[in-house]
Amino acid sequence: MSDPRFRFGEDVRAATREMSGRMAQRGSAPQNSEELERWITANPDLHQRLTEGGYGSHFSAEDLLPLLQVFLAQREPPPAAVRPPTSAFSWPLVVGLIILLVLLVWAAMSGTRGL
Numbered sequence: 001m002s003d004p005r006f007r008f009g010e011d012v013r014a015a016t017r018e019m020s021g022r023m024a025q026r027g028s029a030p031q032n033s034e035e036l037e038r039w040i041t042a043n044p045d046l047h048q049r050l051t052e053g054g055y056g057s058h059f060s061a062e063d064l065l066p067l068l069q070v071f072l073a074q075r076e077p078p079p080a081a082v083r084p085p086t087s088a089f090s091w092p093l094v095v096g097l098i099i100l101l102v103l104l105v106w107a108a109m110s111g112t113r114g115l
Contacts, residue, residue: 008067012053015046016064020071029072033062 008016022043023029030036040047040061047055055064 015049024075037061
């Protein structure tokens with residue numbers, strides 16, 4: 001395992017981004033470094049690109065997994081905002097309460113004039 005501050009080159013980042021795309025299309029993603037290693041081995045085109053970028057000599061699947069997880073998370077759609085259910089009676093109720101309030105204020109004002 002390499003230093004936690006390992007910086008991946010742009011070619012490795014591009015290959016990892018492509019991996020995340022393929023995984024998203026297939027609906028499966030590795031849960032640990034062993035599964036990631038098997039996935040990379042099963043995809044020779046990406047394996048070669050990663051190897052040229054230092055995979056196996058400068059970093060391992062364990063090092064690459066966090067970067068892959070970031071790319072996978074970026075592909076997930078954001079959760080939809082949850083709106084509370086609205087009732088068909090809510091707007092008429094609000095309007096009715098406003099009218100009632102106006103009538104009460106008007107009645108109070110009218111009642112004080114007679115005194």
